[in-house]
Amino acid sequence: MKSDGLLTHKTEVHYRTCPLCEATCGLEIHTANQDILTIRGDSEDPFSRGYLCPKGFSLKEFHADPDRIKKPMVRRGTEWHEVTWEDAFAEIRKRLLPIMKEHGPDSVGIYLGNPYAHNLSAQLYAPMFIRAIGTRNRFSASTVDQIPKQLSTELMFGGNFNIPVPDIDRTNYMLVIGANPLVSNGSLLTAPNMRSRIKALKNRGGKLVVIDPVRTVTAKVADEHHFIRPGTDALFLFALVHTLFEDGLVNSGRLTEHLIGLDEVRALAQEFSPEAVSPLCGIPADTIRRLAREVASAPTAAVYGRMGTCTQAYGTINSWLVDVLNILTGNLDRPGGVMFPKPAAATSSGKRRRIRYGRFHSRVRNMPEVIGELPAVCMAEEMEVPGPGQIKAFITIAGNPALSTPNGNRLQKAFENLEFMISIDCYINETTRHAHVFLPAPSPLERSHYDLIFYQLSVRNMAHYSPPVFELPADQLDEWEILLNLTAILSEKELGSDPVKALDDFAIMQLIQQEVKNPNSTIAGREPKEIMSQLNAERGPERMLDFLLRVGPYGDHFGSNPEGLSLAVLKANPHGVDLGPLVPRIPEILATPSGKIELAPDLLVEDEKRLRKTLRASPRENMVLVGRRNLRSNNSWFHNIETLVNGDNQCTLWIHPDDAARLGLSNGDEAVVTSRTGKIQVPVKVTEDVMPGVISLPHGWGHHLPGIRLETANRHAGVNSNILSDELAVDELSGNAILNGIPVVVMKSHPETVKRISKS
Numbered sequence: 033m034k035s036d037g038l039l040t041h042k043t044e045v046h047y048r049t050c051p052l053c054e055a056t057c058g059l060e061i062h063t064a065n066q067d068i069l070t071i072r073g074d075s076e077d078p079f080s081r082g083y084l085c086p087k088g089f090s091l092k093e094f095h096a097d098p099d100r101i102k103k104p105m106v107r108r109g110t111e112w113h114e115v116t117w118e119d120a121f122a123e124i125r126k127r128l129l130p131i132m133k134e135h136g137p138d139s140v141g142i143y144l145g146n147p148y149a150h151n152l153s154a155q156l157y158a159p160m161f162i163r164a165i166g167t168r169n170r171f172s173a174s175t176v177d178q179i180p181k182q183l184s185t186e187l188m189f190g191g192n193f194n195i196p197v198p199d200i201d202r203t204n205y206m207l208v209i210g211a212n213p214l215v216s217n218g219s220l221l222t223a224p225n226m227r228s229r230i231k232a233l234k235n236r237g238g239k240l241v242v243i244d245p246v247r248t249v250t251a252k253v254a255d256e257h258h259f260i261r262p263g264t265d266a267l268f269l270f271a272l273v274h275t276l277f278e279d280g281l282v283n284s285g286r287l288t289e290h291l292i293g294l295d296e297v298r299a300l301a302q303e304f305s306p307e308a309v310s311p312l313c314g315i316p317a318d319t320i321r322r323l324a325r326e327v328a329s330a331p332t333a334a335v336y337g338r339m340g341t342c343t344q345a346y347g348t349i350n351s352w353l354v355d356v357l358n359i360l361t362g363n364l365d366r367p368g369g370v371m372f373p374k375p376a377a378a379t380s381s382g383k384r385r386r387i388r389y390g391r392f393h394s395r396v397r398n399m400p401e402v403i404g405e406l407p408a409v410c411m412a413e414e415m416e417v418p419g420p421g422q423i424k425a426f427i428t429i430a431g432n433p434a435l436s437t438p439n440g441n442r443l444q445k446a447f448e449n450l451e452f453m454i455s456i457d458c459y460i461n462e463t464t465r466h467a468h469v470f471l472p473a474p475s476p477l478e479r480s481h482y483d484l485i486f487y488q489l490s491v492r493n494m495a496h497y498s499p500p501v502f503e504l505p506a507d508q509l510d511e512w513e514i515l516l517n518l519t520a521i522l523s524e525k526e527l528g529s530d531p532v533k534a535l536d537d538f539a540i541m542q543l544i545q546q547e548v549k550n551p552n553s554t555i556a557g558r559e560p561k562e563i564m565s566q567l568n569a570e571r572g573p574e575r576m577l578d579f580l581l582r583v584g585p586y587g588d589h590f591g592s593n594p595e596g597l598s599l600a601v602l603k604a605n606p607h608g609v610d611l612g613p614l615v616p617r618i619p620e621i622l623a624t625p626s627g628k629i630e631l632a633p634d635l636l637v638e639d640e641k642r643l644r645k646t647l648r649a650s651p652r653e654n655m656v657l658v659g660r661r662n663l664r665s666n667n668s669w670f671h672n673i674e675t676l677v678n679g680d681n682q683c684t685l686w687i688h689p690d691d692a693a694r695l696g697l698s699n700g701d702e703a704v705v706t707s708r709t710g711k712i713q714v715p716v717k718v719t720e721d722v723m724p725g726v727i728s729l730p731h732g733w734g735h736h737l738p739g740i741r742l743e744t745a746n747r748h749a750g751v752n753s754n755i756l757s758d759e760l761a762v763d764e765l766s767g768n769a770i771l772n773g774i775p776v777v778v779m780k781s782h783p784e785t786v787k788r789i790s791k792s
């Protein structure tokens with residue numbers, strides 16, 4: 033869609049889903065011409081019912097941000113030059129192709145950042161581009177986030193997105209481990225307005241228990257909160273499993289016939305008695321026993337673990353044990369327990385397949401691939417170490433790994449030495465300042481939206497399509513057009529005069545052909561051309577989405593279910609369509625090679641030996657660092673919005689009064705925190721909300737670096753916590769980064785240290 037520059041002089045109301053986090057809130061946006069008058073919560077959105085957090089409102093400021101880059105740019109030395117799209121693509125052709133020709137496809141690395149998961153265009157069109165490169169050096173935010181959960185569910189249920197979500201609206205008991213949904217608004221748990229959902233849980237007599245080394249906002253509204261020593265959740269979880277077996281509380285109910293591996297789990301849990309783990313995790317043994325009994329005896333219960341459980345040394349074991357607990361207590365796949373959503377936009381699946389793990393390994397550290405990607409902690413070494421397969425060119429799409437991934441300093445140096453770098457982004461930030469070609473992504477309000485990923489994780493089945501609020505400016509390409517132009521550069525096929533059109537037609541035709549070949553499909557055996565002719569006349573993501581909705585479980589199945597969903601139906605329902613509460617999906621959803629729920633997958637049984645060793649370790653003495661989120665912040669971006677960053681400094685180090693007293697630190701003092709990888713200096717906040725021995729610092733800050741174009745963020749720079757996180761410390765099974773429980777030394781800063789740090 034292109035604007036012809038004519039203004040229509042009318043006020044309009046647009047309804048759309050907020051693309052900033054997993055909560056998928058409905059927005060009501062009032063505009064006049066090209067201006068946003070107000071943004072408020074859409075009270076008619078059947079899912080969010082008017083709820084909005086401060087970030088949702090701030091899309092107005094983001095859209096208008098003068099620092100947002102709107103023209104393609106090429107960097108020569110430290111100078112950026114605005115260029116035409118043609119010239120930007122020509123530069124890429126000139127510089128990328130020779131690198132690939134000389135060094136092969138693995139010489140190009142790519143990082144997909146978090147907003148990729150919130151971007152329909154990018155999700156539908158980046159895979160084709162990545163296939164065209166053909167590189168194994170694919171990285172994303174998943175390996176600094178939830179890949180352990182994706183791996184555990186791939187192993188247990190045969191799908192990395194077969195992730196059961198807590199049925200928060202119907203449960204009687206919720207055990208939340210290492211998550212702070214009142215601040216994060218939920219993760220791997222799409223449920224707008226968490227506060228009202230938790231309130232409803234409590235109003236119907238339900239109980240909320242939180243396990244976290246920090247007394248978080250969520251912990252404060254819970255019925256019970258227990259501090260846990262960071263990194264010890266696997267011990268705690270195993271002790272819960274142990275208690276279920278010991279007390280004869282295992283009752284997997286309807287699932288029993290679909291399970292294998294129960295005896296192995298029983299044997300594995302044997303050693304992890306509450307008494308054995310208690311001194312290590314810091315939770316009394318009788319509390320562990322009581323919690324296990326409560327989960328088992330509640331009419332329904334949901335055990336839920338998130339960032340705190342994934343981003344640590346036993347992230348995959350934790351993710352697995354959370355679901356083991358749900359299974360052993362009969363809570364998997366039943367209302368009020370944890371359930372598998374049934375998203376509307378989906379191709380058919382159900383085929384059993386090989387587990388996607390370790391099919392190739394990273395070159396330098398020999399880390400296994402997980403679901404097609406390598407760990408983000410390997411990026412720097414793959415750029416640094418010479419030899420065949422060394423990354424010489426790098427592409428970032430919607431990511432700021434300089435601030436988001438471990439040992440940010442090392443990665444930045446590696447960026448400096450690349451031969452060529454391309455970034456598709458909104459800002460020149462700590463990462464994209466290293467790019468040679470910068471391709472601007474449109475504002476979220478200039479593109480359409482549909483949450484392909486988050487409806488797979490949603491506590492109700494929903495479908496909401498958002499058309500763009502504003503027409504794309506005449507000189508802006510949509511993200512899918514950018515990606516198809518890049519694909520065309522790499523394509524060996526003759527694409528004619530309109531390569532974007534040719535590739536788009538090819539992509540949809542391929543999708544249709546695959547689908548009609550699948551015997552499980554709602555359009556199995558149909559003629560691809562006939563399907564194609566029925567599709568929505570628009571091109572790009574709209575046509576793809578129309579296809580996915582129509583073949584999906586609620587779709588019109590191209591005629592055989594005429595009342596079903598299509599893009600046209602969603603367009604006619606601007607507030608979204610409620611497809612109802614979650615429904616049981618086992619065995620239909622199981623796609624493991626055995627066709628069963630694998631309760632004791634080999635890889636996890638093997639990994640348990642690593643954990644077992646820690647049982648004999650003495651409790652750790654050193655201070656450890658954990659992360660935290662703030663309602664007014666969004667990972668490493670959204671710090672350029674004045675209304676979100678003014679007020680109290682968000683980037684402070686929380687420390688317990690006992691530790692502060694020992695170290696001579698008071699509120700507002702500067703502390704120096706050192707880890708194996710680096711040193712930072714940060715003001716402290718003394719608070720009993722953090723466990724003794726633990727300090728908490730948010731990530732995504734450190735906007736003081738030269739060459740960035742973030743005027744407001746620069747004035748509220750903060751420090752980069754990922755200078756301290758260690759790229760060599762990982763969950764060995766999944767390769768996920770350890771971002772919580774990082775060993776550190778904390779000191780009060782002295783004038784000399786201040787000088788040294790400010791110089792570095």
Ligand SMILES: Nc1nc2c(c(=O)[nH]1)N[C@H]1C(S)=C(S)[C@@H](COP(=O)(O)OP(=O)(O)OC[C@H]3O[C@@H](n4cnc5c(=O)[nH]c(N)nc54)[C@H](O)[C@@H]3O)O[C@H]1N2
Pocket residue numbers: 144145146147151172173176177339429430431432433435436437456457458459461473474476511659660666667668669730731732753754757771
């Ligand atoms: N220490 C520590 N580190 C962490 C975490 C932690 O808890 N502690 N959390 C981790 C987690 S969970 C995640 S997900 C990662 C996130 O880290 P990243 O994957 O780096 O993602 P963001 O920090 O959100 O950066 C998003 C970038 O995308 C750009 N952008 C925004 N919208 C669009 C768009 O529509 N298109 C394009 N092309 N670009 C866009 C923004 O300008 C910004 O540069 O950080 C991880 N890092």
Ligand SMILES: Nc1nc2c(c(=O)[nH]1)N[C@H]1C(S)=C(S)[C@@H](COP(=O)(O)OP(=O)(O)OC[C@H]3O[C@@H](n4cnc5c(=O)[nH]c(N)nc54)[C@H](O)[C@@H]3O)O[C@H]1N2
Pocket residue numbers: 053054146177209210211212213215216217218219243244245246248260261262263264265338339340341344658659660661662663664665666667772773
């Ligand atoms: N406002 C806001 N919302 C966001 C984001 C944001 O940056 N800001 N980011 C989004 C993204 S990308 C994600 S992935 C989600 C994350 O969503 P959540 O996982 O809900 O959010 P976190 O704040 O990372 O919560 C992790 C919790 O784990 C605790 N923790 C740390 N170490 C341990 C440990 O060893 N054991 C246990 N049990 N707990 C531990 C931390 O103290 C913290 O409270 O949030 C999303 N929503």
Ligand code: SF4
Pocket residue numbers: 050051052053054055056057083084085086087088089217224
């Ligand atoms: S909670 Fe998430 S989806 Fe809802 S308004 Fe805030 S950022 Fe947007």
Ligand SMILES: [Mo]
Pocket residue numbers: 146173177
């Ligand atoms: Mo994330």
